[in-house]
Amino acid sequence: MTRISARHLMVLLMLVSLVVWFVGCASKPPKEERAAAEQAFKTAQVAEKCAALTYTAAENALLKARRLTTEKKYDEARHYFVVAKELAEKARREAAANEECMNPKPVSAGAPAESTESEDEPVLTGTNNPDFELKPIFFPFNSDEITEEAKATLADISAWMNRFPDVSVAVEGHCDDRGSTEYNLALGERRANAVRKVLILLNVNPDKLDIVSYGEERPLVDAENEEAWSRNRRAEFKKRWNR
Amino acid sequence: MMTIKGLRLTGYLLIFLLLPTTAMAQLVIDVDPANFRKYPVAVTPLKNFGETEDTAGLAAEGQAILMNDLAIAGLFEVLDPKAFLEDPKTSGITEATVNFTQWLQVGAEGLVKGGFWIMGDRIKVDLRLFDVALGREMLKSAYERDAGDFRRMMHAFADEIVGFFTKEKGIFSTRIVSVRRVNKTKQIYVTDFDGNGGTVMVDNNNINLLPTWSHDGNHLFFTSYINNNPDLYRVKAKPGAKMIKVSNYRGLNVGASTSADGQRLALTLSKDGNSEIYVMNVDGSQLRRITHSWGIDSSPSWAPDSKRIAFVSDRSGTPQIYAATVSGDAAMRLTFQGNYNQSPAWSPRGDKIAFCGRDERLVFDLFLVDPDTREIVRLTQDQGNNEDPAWSPDGRHIVFSSTRTGESKLFIMNADGTNQRLITKQPGSFSTPDWSPRLEVLK
Numbered sequence: 253m254t255r256i257s258a259r260h261l262m263v264l265l266m267l268v269s270l271v272v273w274f275v276g277c278a279s280k281p282p283k284e285e286r287a288a289a290e291q292a293f294k295t296a297q298v299a300e301k302c303a304a305l306t307y308t309a310a311e312n313a314l315l316k317a318r319r320l321t322t323e324k325k326y327d328e329a330r331h332y333f334v335v336a337k338e339l340a341e342k343a344r345r346e347a348a349a350n351e352e353c354m355n356p357k358p359v360s361a362g363a364p365a366e367s368t369e370s371e372d373e374p375v376l377t378g379t380n381n382p383d384f385e386l387k388p389i390f391f392p393f394n395s396d397e398i399t400e401e402a403k404a405t406l407a408d409i410s411a412w413m414n415r416f417p418d419v420s421v422a423v424e425g426h427c428d429d430r431g432s433t434e435y436n437l438a439l440g441e442r443r444a445n446a447v448r449k450v451l452i453l454l455n456v457n458p459d460k461l462d463i464v465s466y467g468e469e470r471p472l473v474d475a476e477n478e479e480a481w482s483r484n485r486r487a488e489f490k491k492r493w494n495r
Numbered sequence: 496m497m498t499i500k501g502l503r504l505t506g507y508l509l510i511f512l513l514l515p516t517t518a519m520a521q522l523v524i525d526v527d528p529a530n531f532r533k534y535p536v537a538v539t540p541l542k543n544f545g546e547t548e549d550t551a552g553l554a555a556e557g558q559a560i561l562m563n564d565l566a567i568a569g570l571f572e573v574l575d576p577k578a579f580l581e582d583p584k585t586s587g588i589t590e591a592t593v594n595f596t597q598w599l600q601v602g603a604e605g606l607v608k609g610g611f612w613i614m615g616d617r618i619k620v621d622l623r624l625f626d627v628a629l630g631r632e633m634l635k636s637a638y639e640r641d642a643g644d645f646r647r648m649m650h651a652f653a654d655e656i657v658g659f660f661t662k663e664k665g666i667f668s669t670r671i672v673s674v675r676r677v678n679k680t681k682q683i684y685v686t687d688f689d690g691n692g693g694t695v696m697v698d699n700n701n702i703n704l705l706p707t708w709s710h711d712g713n714h715l716f717f718t719s720y721i722n723n724n725p726d727l728y729r730v731k732a733k734p735g736a737k738m739i740k741v742s743n744y745r746g747l748n749v750g751a752s753t754s755a756d757g758q759r760l761a762l763t764l765s766k767d768g769n770s771e772i773y774v775m776n777v778d779g780s781q782l783r784r785i786t787h788s789w790g791i792d793s794s795p796s797w798a799p800d801s802k803r804i805a806f807v808s809d810r811s812g813t814p815q816i817y818a819a820t821v822s823g824d825a826a827m828r829l830t831f832q833g834n835y836n837q838s839p840a841w842s843p844r845g846d847k848i849a850f851c852g853r854d855e856r857l858v859f860d861l862f863l864v865d866p867d868t869r870e871i872v873r874l875t876q877d878q879g880n881n882e883d884p885a886w887s888p889d890g891r892h893i894v895f896s897s898t899r900t901g902e903s904k905l906f907i908m909n910a911d912g913t914n915q916r917l918i919t920k921q922p923g924s925f926s927t928p929d930w931s932p933r934l935e936v937l938k
Contacts, residue, residue: 394813394835430859432837432851432882433674433705433927434750434763435807435814437725438770438791441747445768464724465747465765469681469702 281321282330289314289333292340299340299347302354306346308407310339312414312455379412386412386421386489388472389447390482394431394439396446406447409489410454422462422490423447428481429468440465447487533572534660536605537598538562540576540583541620545612553611553618557649561607563689564653564667567916569891569909570660574603588623595630603627607656618642622652624659634659646691654933666887666933671894672696672706672715672732673905673928675921683717685732688887688894688930690905690918694734705750705927708732709777710757712931716741718749725749727762732931741779746770750794753777754801755843759821761785761795761804772806774821785823796841796848798866805829805839805848805866816850818866829864832871838883841866842890847910849874849884849893861895861912874912885929886910894918894928 293314299307317332347354378384386409389402398406413419425444427436444463452458473480541557543549558576565571580597587593588608598606609622617639624634636655638648650667657665666688675684675695683697683706697703699721706717715732718725726743730736742748746765753760757777764773772785772795786792790810797804798818805818808826813834819826830836835853842848847863854860859880863872875881879899886893891910896903904919905928919925 431814431835431853432794432807434794435791435837437704437747437749438763438765438793441765441770442791463746466702466720467704469704469720470679 281326282317282333285330285333285337286317286321289317289337289340292337292344296340296344296347298354299343302350303343303346304404305407306339306343308411309454310336310343312410313339315414316455379408380415382416382419384408384412386491388486388488391443391485391487393428393481393485396439396442398446398450403450406450407454410451410456413451413456413460417457417460418494420460420462420492420494421451422464422492423451424470424488424490425463425465425467426470426472426484426486426488427468428484429471429476430481431468433467433469437465437467440467443485443487534570534605535572535574535602536565536607537574537576537579537601537603538565538607539579539581539586539609541608542583542588542610543613544610544621545614545619547613549611549613553613553645557609557611557620557645560646560649561609561653564650564665565607565656567667567689567892567907567914568653568657568665569914570657571605574601578602588621590625590630590632593625593630595625595627598627609652613642616642618645618648620645620648620652622649624656646687650687663889664933666889666892666930668934669888670712670732670931670934671905671918671928672708672931673896673925674704674706676924676926683715683730684921684925685715686918686921688907688918690920693921696732696734696736697730697738699738707751707753707929708931710753710755710932712934716751716753716760718751727751741777742775752795752797752804754797755799756801758801761797761806763793763795772804772819774804783823785819785821786826794838796839798841799843799845803841803866805841807837807839816848816864818848829866829869830871831869836862840884840886840893842886842910843888844890849886851882851884861893863910872912874908875915878915881906883927887930888932892930894930896926896928 293310296307296310313332313336317329317336320329320332387405389405391397413421423444425440427440444465448461448463451461471484472486473483538558538561540554543554562573566573578601580601581594588610604627606625606627609620612619619639621637623632625631626633634655636652638651640648653667654665669688670685671688672683672685675682680700681702681704682695683703684693685696686693696715702720704718706715708715713732714729716727716729719728724743725747727741727748728738729741730738742762744764744766747763747770749763751760751762759774760777761772761774763770771792773782774785775782785804788808788810790808792806792808794807795804803818803820805816807814808817815828815836816830816839817826817828833852833854836850838851840849846865848866849861849863851859852862859882860876861874861881861884863874879897881895881897883896884893892907893910894905894907897906902924903926904917905925906915906917908915
């Protein structure tokens with residue numbers, strides 16, 4: 253009992269010192285943090301492909317921090333610069349660990365060069381195209397688990413959505429046709445919700461995300477076999493421009 | 496007379512006596528299903544007594560409808576007309592004009608006969624049931640209706656016959672609503688209980704789902720995506736009726752089940768971020784949440800006492816059947832075998848809940864669970880996937896969907912799993928049937 257109280261006290265002390273620290277720094281642009289974050293992010297570019305999810309999270313945090321700086325919300329901005337820096341470093345570590353991805357077999361020529369690159373914002377290949385294709389993600393049987401592959405897709409979608417604030421996305425949850433109509437409607441809803449939660453974690457504005465479950469009603473592949481079922485257990489993304 | 500009749504019939508019909516009157520109750524001595532023997536009954540072609548020629552073949556059609564109804568009832572052994580000895584030309588439909596010895600010889604103990612008169616757009620029928628051994632008329636009904644109601648008149652007499660033997664009318668004046676898939680759209684589709692008379696009730700070039708009857712059979716509830724969200728609607732049970740919105744909360748508004756007293760709807764909503772069971776008045780007012788779990792809660796089905804609800808929940812990790820009271824007491828888990836149990840349907844008699852379970856071979860089949868003892872009985876096996884059970888209003892039959900013939904079609908069976916037969920006669924894929932209450936079609 254006393255040990256727990258001591259621990260509580262420590263946590264409280266830490267919280268207090270954090271608040272004091274925040275107050276102390278209030279209303280000054282977070283120049284140092286920004287420089288550190290930008291530097292870390294540039295160094296982490298190598299991770300764009302090989303640790304896509306973390307990289308995108310870093311990118312989103314950085315974009316948000318920049319926006320907050322422009323809005324003169326310095327305390328929040330500082331927080332996000334720190335987060336961005338940590339995420340960028342993490343992405344670089346993850347990428348370094350992903351040898352298969354870092355040393356790929358030679359493939360075709362690289363992506364077309366970007367000409368609209370500005371000083372402040374790094375190039376965002378693919379997801380800077382308003383017509384970026386939102387690919388479906390797939391789920392295991394009777395599950396709303398977001399697989400590693402799906403996370404990479406969601407990272408791209410979040411980057412794209414953060415890039416284009418005028419776009420809303422409807423997340424559609426779908427199921428294979430085994431099991432009851434009613435249960436599958438609930439399962440599809442749960443899948444769409446799980447996707448929405450991940451996108452929000454990736455800094456997508458919740459107001460830009462709608463969900464709808466179609467249960468087993470709109471199969472991608474109209475057949476009764478393992479391959480068809482695995483393709484039908486999915487979330488699809490529908491764009492809507494609010495211009 | 497009553498005693499003699501009772502004695503003769505109880506031998507066959509003991510286990511079907513639902514609510515025996517005091518007079519009959521004394522005769523129910525041995526309620527042992529093993530002793531149950533179906534009552535052998537013969538149905539002759541109807542006789543045309545009128546002036547107008549029977550160009551439509553009503554004589555044979557009437558016989559076929561009555562034979563089919565009695566076979567579905569599960570109480571009768573319907574005899575093959577090929578074995579009949581009687582000369583249809585010389586015999587009549589009265590005690591005096593029937594040679595009962597000939598019927599005894601073919602093994603009939605009951606005999607159904609009838610005649611009709613075609614009178615322009617109208618048809619009059621006279622239908623009778625005889626006890627062969629006694630040589631006595633036991634039941635007689637006459638109807639006169641539009642020619643289009645010919646089938647219904649036959650069903651009405653079959654209802655009377657079942658009522659005569661069991662004290663509870665048959666379920667032949669009922670209809671079945673289901674979803675019919677047409678390309679990418681889904682229609683709300685209604686047929687008679689035997690699959691005849693298919694009618695598209697709702698077709699809006701969109702997805703319409705999970706239709707159920709109101710407690711009086713006058714309305715249908717269903718979910719439609721017509722407004723891009725699965726919202727709940729109500730229509731009069733007539734083709735092309737206007738859709739009236741009942742519930743359009745954000746997210747799911749699905750699986751409406753009407754309480755037996757007709758007062759309330761149970762349904763699944765996900766407006767609070769997770770699918771949960773709610774109860775509301777039939778007009779959508781007085782919404783109340785029944786379940787509170789992190790998992791999926793769906794597919795509510797009322798008990799006949801209008802106090803309890805069976806539903807599906809995966810709060811234990813896999814979908815299982817639960818029951819809860821409407822007052823919100825703790826839900827009770829009913830199924831413990833299998834890891835994928837869904838689609839509960841509480842019997843109108845209250846003593847069983849039908850559900851769909853996936854067995855160890857990953858095949859979907861139908862089962863019963865006793866809500867008190869939790870004892871499980873299997874109803875289907877080795878015949879494709881069998882899903883979506885729904886009860887007939889007397890609790891003696893179950894309609895369900897099955898893939899045993901390829902595409903999903905509707906079948907009916909007795910509540911013990913026997914007497915399974917295809918009822919769908921129309922092309923297309925059919926699912927999620929619901930059986931209407933008894934309809935007063937001849938009113």
